[in-house]
Amino acid sequence: MAVLDQLNEQMKTAMKAKDKQTLSTVRMLKSALQNKQIDLGHDLTPEDEKAVLSTELKQRKESLEEFSKAGREDLVTPLEAEIKIVEAYLPAQLDEAAVTKLVDETIAEVGATGKGDFGKVMKTLMPKVKGQADGAMVNRIVKAKLG
Template identity: 45%
Template sequence: MSLKDQITEDMKTAMRAKDTARLGTVRLLLSACKQREIDERVTLTDADVVAIVDKLIKQRKDSITQFTAAARMDLADKESAELVVLEAYLPKRLSADEVDAAVRAIVTELGATGPGDMGKVMGAVKQRLAGNADMGLVSAAVKRALTQ
């Protein structure tokens, strides 16, 4: 079963259980998937769906930061609940040590030597670790690897 099919099944389950909070988040995710399919005229793969989930998670984290700064805890709590639902659709994330090891291997493989090679290394890292690692953590690991 593809990830998109799983999300559709989760929506049906949330409807039957009358879980409105979860249902709203799952519908939002399905809507984002459908919008991308229509815009690009493609059928989404699991990797594409994971990329959409990553984008929505990043938006939720940014919103939580803004709402917390504005002392709007009611909205921050709502975003946090959506964040928990969205994170369930991500594959298991790599640990910081695993990310560092993968980045060092890619830097060695590409022969990157300094900060000027950051774009080349990030491009290769994104292809290999997409959906499996937090890109903020990956970026920091690449900077460390290139400055040593």
Template identity: 40%
Template sequence: MSLFEQLNNEMKNAMRAKDKPRLSVLRMAISAIKQAQIDGQKEMTDDDILALITKMIKQRKESVSMFTDGGRLDSAASEQAEIDVLEEFLPQALSADEIKSLIAQAIEQSGAASMADMGKVMALLKPQMQGRADLGQVSGQVRAALNA
């Protein structure tokens, strides 16, 4: 079953359960996927959908921090609830050891020797880690490994 079908099935379950907050988040995600299909004029793959969901989660995490800083804890809690629903559709997160291992393998495979080769390493890592790790943090770890 594709990720899009999974989202649709969960939306139907939320409708049946009359779970309005969950239903709202699922409808928003499905709408974003359909909009991306229209904009890109192509069918969305599971990897594309994962990238989109990851982006949505990142946006909401930024909103949570801004709401928390602004003292709007009710809005922060609402955004966090949306994050929790969206995270259900991401694959199992990688552990720190798994990330280090994948970075080492990618450096070895690409033959990277300096920071000039960082793009090659990240190109190998991105498909393996999409939705399973924060790629911003991973790039920092790659940078540290290449500088060492």
């Protein structure tokens, strides 16, 4: 089932349950996916859907971090709920150990020896972890391994 179909089903469920938080989040996700579909001019591939959802998740996590720093607990709680809803539509996130293993494999695959090979490693690695790992964490691990 396509993500848009899943979102439509969850939207109906949220309406019936009068769950305003879920309904609002699902509508935002659906809108983002439809906007991307219009931009591309064709139906979204699963990779396109993952990319849009990853972007939405990243935006919410960045906002969460900023709200936490500013002490805006009134905004943090609803945002955490939104993050859980978005994560439900993405593949399971890789933990740091799994990402480290992939980094090691990719370094061996491209024959990287030092910091100069950072771009080569990232170019090969990012498609493997797209939508499954935070880019900042991947970047940090690659730098540590090559540095």
